[in-house]
Amino acid sequence: MNNKTYNNLQALARAARGKIKMIYLHWTAGQYITNYIERADYHICILGDGRIEIECDDLTELRTHTWHRNTGAIGIALCCGLGATANNGYNADFGLYPPTPEQITAMAEVIAVLSRELVLPIDKNCIMTHCEAALLDGYGPYSGDPETRWDLWYIDDPGTKEKMQPGGDVLRGLANWFKTMGIPIE
Ligand SMILES: [Zn+2]
Numbered sequence: 001m002n003n004k005t006y007n008n009l010q011a012l013a014r015a016a017r018g019k020i021k022m023i024y025l026h027w028t029a030g031q032y033i034t035n036y037i038e039r040a041d042y043h044i045c046i047l048g049d050g051r052i053e054i055e056c057d058d059l060t061e062l063r064t065h066t067w068h069r070n071t072g073a074i075g076i077a078l079c080c081g082l083g084a085t086a087n088n089g090y091n092a093d094f095g096l097y098p099p100t101p102e103q104i105t106a107m108a109e110v111i112a113v114l115s116r117e118l119v120l121p122i123d124k125n126c127i128m129t130h131c132e133a134a135l136l137d138g139y140g141p142y143s144g145d146p147e148t149r150w151d152l153w154y155i156d157d158p159g160t161k162e163k164m165q166p167g168g169d170v171l172r173g174l175a176n177w178f179k180t181m182g183i184p185i186e
Contacts, residue, residue, distance in 0.1 A: 001109050002186045009044075009110065013117030016059040020118050022065045022073040023111065025129045025171055026151045027081040031097055034079055042077040044110060050102030053111060060116075066133055067147075076110060078103045078152070086141060087156040088168045090164040101158035107168050108174035109183050115175065122176045129153070129168045 001009075018148070028038045032048025034055075039045065042065055045053045053120030065075030080103065083095035111127060120126045130151035134140035141150045159174045 001052055001106060001113075001183065003056070006113065006183065006185050008054055009051075009052075010117055012054070012056075012059050013114050016074075017118050019060045020072055020074055020114075020120065021113060021126065022069065022071065023120070023127045024073055024075050025107065025111075025127070025168070026075060027066055027099065027130075028077045028079050028121040029077055029081040029084065031082055032079050034106055038077060038079065039107060042075040043078045044074070044156045046078050046106045046110070048079060048097070048100055048103060048104045050100065050106040052106055066130055067137060067139065068131055069137075073113065076078050076107060078107060081151070084155070086150050086153060089141065089150075089166075092154065092164075093109060099152070099155050101150075101156065104171065105174065108171055109178050111171065111175035112178035112183055115179055122172050124168065124172070127168075127175070129171070131169050146168060 005040045035047045039055045043056045043059055045062055059074050063075050078099050080097045080099045086092045115122045130149050131153040134149040139145035139147050142143055153165040155167045157165045157170045158165050
């Protein structure tokens with residue numbers, strides 16, 4: 001990420017330390033750019049080319065991204081997934097806007113910065129995909145719920161180059177790697 005984004009994220013996370021207990025990882029089910037609805041729903045959006053857009057002045061602002069889980073939570077979204085259909089997790093048709101390796105990498109870098117500055121561990125108790133939360137709350141894949149969510153169920157791993165791995169594991173794994181090895185700053 002660029003130096004300006006890194007400094008902004010670091011400052012926002014330091015100001016929110018102690019007030020955030022969860023980070024939820026989404027996709028917008030839209031195109032590779034943001035619209036005004038998405039800019040209002042998430043704290044951070046990541047464009048198709050991996051550019052990071054911070055959509056808030058304060059990470060503790062309440063945003064509506066994850067059913068019944070928005071208090072004390074940050075929502076980050078990859079701008080992608082319009083028209084995607086899940087056949088079964090590892091066999092999805094992502095349509096014209098599949099998650100890009102640049103986006104997935106940028107999301108992991110954002111998680112790494114936030115985790116360090118918020119003093120929040122990178123594990124499934126604190127960092128979850130919307131799919132993982134929806135599975136716990138009864139509206140995930142196979143639930144039959146009309147509002148089924150499967151954000152980032154399976155994605156390609158830009159670290160290992162393996163195709164269609166469980167999205168939460170990919171993102172937490174890569175984020176832990178950046179947290180340990182350092183985030184590349186341009
Ligand atoms: Zn979502």
